[in-house]
Amino acid sequence: MTKKIAIVAGEPSGDLLASRIIGGIKETQQDVHFTGIGGPHMQEMGMDIQYSMDALTVFGYVDALKSLPKLIHTYKGLEKNLLKQGPDVFVGVDAPDFNLRLERRLRVEGIPTVHFVGPSIWAWRYERIQKIREAVSHMLVLFPFETAIYEKEGVPVTFVGHPTASQIPLVPDKVAARRRLNLPVDAKIVAILPGSRASEIKLLAEPFLRAAQLLAERDSSLHFIVPIVNAERRQQFNQILKEIPVPNLHIYDTKLAQTPISWDVMEACDAAIVASGTATLEMALYKRPMVIAYKLTPMMKRLMEWKSGQSKPYVPWVGLPNVLLGHFAVPELLQEDCTPENLVEACINALENEMYIAKLKQEFMQLHLSLKQDTAKIAADVILQLANRF
Known part of the structure; x- marks a missing residue:
């Protein structure tokens, strides 16, 4: 039976990270359908792109305000599609403002959620841990010191290393x-x-x-x-x-x-x-x-x-x-x-x-x-x- 995995990456670095994860999944399990938001690297790996990641790629608060109508349209459209399709798991790659909101909504409906690249709560806005706890079934982090933070807060976590180091x-x-x-x-x-x-x-x-x-x-x-x-x-x-x-x-x-x-x-x-x-x-x-x-x-x-x-x-x-x-x-x-x-x-x-x-x-x-x-x-x-x- 084909497994359905939804992925959202919001910028070029996330597109590259997500494409490598898709490759890793394909090495283990072939019968998988990928869908969501991404860029050229994810598309090359065979993902069905519902929306281009350009819709999420904004720099700074001014750009975010200008792009707000497009962001809302993209969010609502993707949320509707994913709730209808019922993926077996959702993977949000970075883009925390967009992905954590979507992850919380999907998790309420029983869809497990994975967030890759932990927000820097160790530096700014630690109170976001409450939102993360509600939204994320499993956190994947780039740095070893982050695991203790999420374990302490009761969020399942795995240190995966930083892809650039390889x-x-x-x-x-x-x-x-x-x-x-x-x-x-x-x-x-x-x-x-x-x-x-x-x-x-x-x-x-x-x-x-x-x-x-x-x-x-x-x-x-x-x-x-x-x-x-x-x-x-x-x-x-x-x-x-x-x-x-x-x-x-x-x-x-x-x-x-x-x-x-x-x-x-x-x-x-x-x-x-x-x-x-x-x-x-x-x-x-x-x-x-x-x-x-x-x-x-x-x-x-x-x-x-x-x-x-x-x-x-x-x-x-x-x-x-x-x-x-x-x-x-x-x-x-x-x-x-x-x-x-x-x-x-x-x-x-x-x-x-x-x-x-x-x-x-x-x-x-x-x-x-x-x-x-x-x-x-x-x-x-x-x-x-x-x-x-x-």
Whole structure:
């Protein structure tokens, strides 16, 4: 008898994660029909796409408000379809605002629910655990420390590892990455990653480029590499670059490559200045020293504080490497501390302090090993166990 599994992924990273889970399920059980919301990777794996994930891919509160009518239409349509179809299990991949609401509704009707990628309740809005407890039959988490949180709150949980840890090599090949990017093999290279959103480029490109200018004045042989996510962000970045020219700067369009150019940039560099986010974990997996930085506009900061009910995270760190290691392994320069001078000082340490670099690489290797699991198989086993409960 064909098993029906509904999946919702709301952004490109979720599409990729979900496609691997589908692959893991297919390796164990062939007679399965997948349906829901997803993107090209899930479609390639044979999923019936009811709605494109573009309907859920919004960045920030302003975009969310503009997209609200479309979000409501998509939610209502999918909820109606799934209640009619009665899947054997529902899997929500990230997108917690959308998925937890849908999971609660489906679970009331007796449909077991799995949520993959736990919301960061350890940092913001711990009270969401009540909603999670009501909505989720089983939580799949990326980080080992999260299991204790959900076990304490009575939510069944499984640590599945972070899929990226299996994709990134344990021992990076800096020379090969530099050759792929046509960079000098023997140069000192600093990666600049100001983020992928317009607001991030607007706030971070200027201090990052001014820091690069100061570093270049100090050492004219330095090279700088920047991955840019699309043509719009490149145009925005180039406008800022006109006012703050940097010698030996190389820009790469990540959308023009078959493999992640941003990963080549991480592998090729000696150190990085990087916006807080997923890229900081990827940089740690490449064992590169970094300076984590971030800025919010006063309005965005107020909106975050209003939505979360708190002015700062529960944990003292923002960057994922520091959160996972439990200390300030790499510096974090946030808000008014994100100045070119501070970035330069931290970057020089990341480039020249050999004892610090060696210790950091050792810590990042242990972190990598802890996150490297057979994520697709572990997740598939949990999902199929719930789907085959009768």
